Amino acid sequence: DGSVQRWSAGSFDKLLGGLLADGFDETSCHSRYQSAMYRHNPGKKPSPYLVSKLRQQEALQRRCGPGTVAYSTALEQLRSGKSDIGSPDCKYLVSISYSGLGNRILAAAAAFMYALLTDRVFLVDPSNEMGELFCEPFPGTTWLLPPGFPLTSYTNFSIDTAESYGNMLKNKVLRNDVVGDVPVFAYIHLNHDATQDDKFFYCDEDQRLLRNVPWLVMRTDNYIVPGMLLDAGFQEEFARLFPEPDTVFHHLGRYLFHPSNHVWGLITRYYDAYLAAAQRRVGIQVRVFGEQPDSPALLEQITKCTQSHGVLPELLLSGTDDPVMPVGRRRHSTAVLVTSLKSWYSEKLKSMYWEQAVATGEAVSVHQPSHEEFQQFGAKSHDTKAWAEIYLLGLTDTLVTTAWSTFGYVAQGLGGLRPLVLYRPENDSVVPDPPCGRDVSMDPCFHAPPFYDCRLKRGADTGKIVPRVKHCIDMSWGLKLV
Numbered sequence: 001d002g003s004v005q006r007w008s009a010g011s012f013d014k015l016l017g018g019l020l021a022d023g024f025d026e027t028s029c030h031s032r033y034q035s036a037m038y039r040h041n042p043g044k045k046p047s048p049y050l051v052s053k054l055r056q057q058e059a060l061q062r063r064c065g066p067g068t069v070a071y072s073t074a075l076e077q078l079r080s081g082k083s084d085i086g087s088p089d090c091k092y093l094v095s096i097s098y099s100g101l102g103n104r105i106l107a108a109a110a111a112f113m114y115a116l117l118t119d120r121v122f123l124v125d126p127s128n129e130m131g132e133l134f135c136e137p138f139p140g141t142t143w144l145l146p147p148g149f150p151l152t153s154y155t156n157f158s159i160d161t162a163e164s165y166g167n168m169l170k171n172k173v174l175r176n177d178v179v180g181d182v183p184v185f186a187y188i189h190l191n192h193d194a195t196q197d198d199k200f201f202y203c204d205e206d207q208r209l210l211r212n213v214p215w216l217v218m219r220t221d222n223y224i225v226p227g228m229l230l231d232a233g234f235q236e237e238f239a240r241l242f243p244e245p246d247t248v249f250h251h252l253g254r255y256l257f258h259p260s261n262h263v264w265g266l267i268t269r270y271y272d273a274y275l276a277a278a279q280r281r282v283g284i285q286v287r288v289f290g291e292q293p294d295s296p297a298l299l300e301q302i303t304k305c306t307q308s309h310g311v312l313p314e315l316l317l318s319g320t321d322d323p324v325m326p327v328g329r330r331r332h333s334t335a336v337l338v339t340s341l342k343s344w345y346s347e348k349l350k351s352m353y354w355e356q357a358v359a360t361g362e363a364v365s366v367h368q369p370s371h372e373e374f375q376q377f378g379a380k381s382h383d384t385k386a387w388a389e390i391y392l393l394g395l396t397d398t399l400v401t402t403a404w405s406t407f408g409y410v411a412q413g414l415g416g417l418r419p420l421v422l423y424r425p426e427n428d429s430v431v432p433d434p435p436c437g438r439d440v441s442m443d444p445c446f447h448a449p450p451f452y453d454c455r456l457k458r459g460a461d462t463g464k465i466v467p468r469v470k471h472c473i474d475m476s477w478g479l480k481l482v
C-alpha cells in the first residue's frame with residue numbers, strides 16, 4: 001500500500017509546513033500527525049508569519065489559560081465586575097458555537113481568527129461535544145472553558161441579552177464615539193439573526209472600543225471572517241498572515257480540528273477499505289434539507305453536473321457493451337464517496353454504473369458510509385459520523401457539494417479543494433441550468449453578512465467594498481474571501 005510506504009519512509013510533511021507544533025503525545029491524538037499521509041493533495045503552505053503567530057498564540061494560551069494565576073485573576077475580575085484589576089495582557093474570547101457540526105466548525109474557526117487578530121486567549125464552550133469530537137489544538141494547556149465560569153447563563157445568551165454589544169449600543173450603555181469606561185465583559189451576538197447594532201462589530205471604531213474589554217463571549221453559527229475584513233483595522237495584519245486570502249479556513253481548520261481517536265478510526269478504516277486503492281476519488285455531498293423527498297430532479301442535476309464537467313464518465317446507451325480492453329490491461333478505477341442523510345441517490349448512481357457501460361471503460365464504485373435519514377441535534381454517534389464523513393470528503397481529489405451547506409464548506413476547506421457547487425433549485429422539480437458551477441475559492445461563504453459601509457455610515461453592497469471580499473456563487477448575498 002502506497003500510503004503505508006509513505007508513512008514509514010517519513011517523506012510526507014507531518015507538521016503541514018510548520019502549521020502544527022511538534023512534540024504532542026502522538027497516542028492521544030493519532031490524526032494530528034497522520035493526516036498528511038492520507039492527503040494526496042498536500043494543500044497550501046502557511047506563511048512563515050502565520051506559523052510564528054500560531055506559536056505566539058500557543059504561548060499566550062499557556063501563559064493566560066485555565067490553571068494559571070492570570071486566569072484566576074481574570075475570573076476574579078469578571079466576578080467583581082470591575083475592569084481595572086486583573087492582568088492587562090490577558091484578554092479572553094469565549095466562543096459558543098452551536099447548531100449543526102459544519103456551522104460549529106466554521107464558527108469556531110472564525111472566532112479563533114478573531115482571537116489571533118486581537119491577541120485574545122481563545123476558549124471554546126465545551127457543550128456541543130467540542131471536547132469529544134476534536135483533539136486539543138494547543139500544546140500544554142486546554143482550549144475548553146473549564147466548569148464554573150462566572151457568567152452562569154452564558155449558554156443561553158441570545159439576541160435579547162442586555163450585555164450584548166448591540167443592545168449596549170442601542171441602549172446607550174456604551175458609546176462607540178466617546179472614550180469612557182468599558183465593561184468587564186461584552187456578549188458578541190453574531191448569529192444568523194444578528195441586528196445591525198450587533199453588526200457594528202465589523203466596524204473599526206467599535207473594534208477600538210472592544211479592544212479594551214477583558215472578556216468577550218461570542219455566539220455565532222456563521223463564518224464571519226469576510227466581515228472582519230471589510231474595514232481597514234485588520235487588513236494589514238490579515239495580509240501578512242494570509243498572503244493567499246482564500247486559505248484562511250484551509251489553514252486554521254487544519255490547525256484546530258483534529259479528529260479524536262474514535263473518529264479517526266472511522267475515517268481511516270473507511271478510507272483504507274473503500275477509497276485508498278482507487279486511482280481517482282470523487283466526493284459528492286448531497287445535502288438534503290428538511291423533509292425534502294427523494295428527488296429525481298436532484299439525481300439528474302448530480303449526473304448532469306458530474307458528467308458535463310468530466311467528474312464521472314458518461315454512460316453508454318443501455319445494451320451497449322464495454323469498450324474492448326487490451327488483454328492484460330486493468331481498468332482504471334474511480335471511487336465515488338457519496339455523503340447524504342438519504343441512501344437513495346447513491347443507490348441510484350451505483351446501479352447506473354453497474355447496469356450501463358461507460359465509454360472510458362473505467363470501473364466506477366459508489367460508496368456511502370451512513371444514511372442517518374434526519375438531522376439530529378446533540379446526538380453523539382450522529383455527530384461522530386458526520387465529522388468522519390466531512391473529513392473523508394476532504395480526502396477526495398474532486399469534490400461536488402450542495403449549495404448553502406456548511407458541511408460541504410468544511411470539507412472543501414480542509415481538503416484545499418475548489419468544489420463544483422450544485423446550485424440551489426428555485427423549484428424542487430426543476431433542474432437548474434447550469435446544474436452546477438466551480439466555486440470561486442475554497443474558503444467558506446459567510447451567510448449573514450452586514451449590509452453597511454462603516455466609513456460612509458450607510459447601507460451598502462458589502463461585496464463591493466474590498467477587492468478580496470466577494471459574493472458567493474451559491475448564495476447571492478453571502479460574502480467570501482477570494
Ligand code: GDP
Pocket residue numbers: 099100101102103104286287288339340341370372374375376382383385386387389404405406407408
Ligand atoms: P448544513 O446544515 O448543511 O450547513 O451543515 P451542518 O453540518 O451545520 O448541519 C447538518 C447536520 O446534519 C450535520 O452536522 C449532520 O449532523 C447532519 N448531516 C447532514 N448531512 C449529512 C451527511 O451527509 N452525513 C451525515 N452523517 N450527517 C449529515
